[in-house]
Amino acid sequence: MSSLLKLDHIDRKVLEKLQSNAKITNAQLSKDIGLSPAPTLERVKKLEQSGIIKSYHAHLDPQKVGLGVTTFVQVTLVGHRKSTTEQFVEKVELIPEVIECHHVTGSGDFLLKVISKDISSYQSLILEKINEIEEVASTHTMVILSTFKDSKVLPIP
Incomplete structure (x- = not known):
């Protein structure tokens, strides 16, 4: 570090x-x-x-570019070996709809933030891509109904 x-x-x-x-x-x-x-x-x-400023981005409105469904997907892997985790991460990085991937503690192993055009597109994504990753044992989806705060500004101590 x-x-x-x-x-x-x-x-x-x-x-x-x-x-x-x-x-x-x-x-x-x-x-x-x-x-x-x-x-x-x-x-x-x-x-x-120094790496404190990592990059600069345009913050887009998902609705205005045709992305109407955002979900959090809790993923449980088939095992906890380092190779299993690495293989899962490599495969998830290839899915552009997965815009965040967090290794977490608790009942699941990963929390993904996924953005899709609509529910039908999300269903195809989960069935044809995410659930087809062989390291995935199960998924649990939470659909975001509305967002009240979406800040990318870090509170600098």
């Missing part, structure tokens, strides 16, 4: 601003945090190179 990078109050401001608006110009960012543009850019580059 990598060691924590020491963040000062300016680094925290930079991260807060970039999390809320990754398209902010360097000029506006420097104005907002109270530094000139060159040191601001250096701060951003340092945060990128």
Whole structure:
């Protein structure tokens, strides 16, 4: 595991601003945090190179691009060998509708976040792809009816 990078109050401001608006110009960012543009850019580059800033993304509205059903799928594997877990993860990474994959504790082994066009598409996905992964013993689906909070902003300590 990598060691924590020491963040000062300016680094925290930079991260807060970039999390809320990754398209902010360097000029506006420097104005907002109270530094000139060159040191601001250096701060951003340092945060990128350290791996704290992993990437930049556009946050899309699933409904507007035709993805109307989001589910959480609890997956229980046939066993708990390292190779079983690795093989399952490799196969799940090939399914674009699986947008998150978490190894968890509790009654299941993995929690997947899956997005589909509609219930029929989800049914095909679960039957033809996820349940066909030989490492899968069982699945349990929870359909998301509505979402009240979907923040990607991390509370920086």
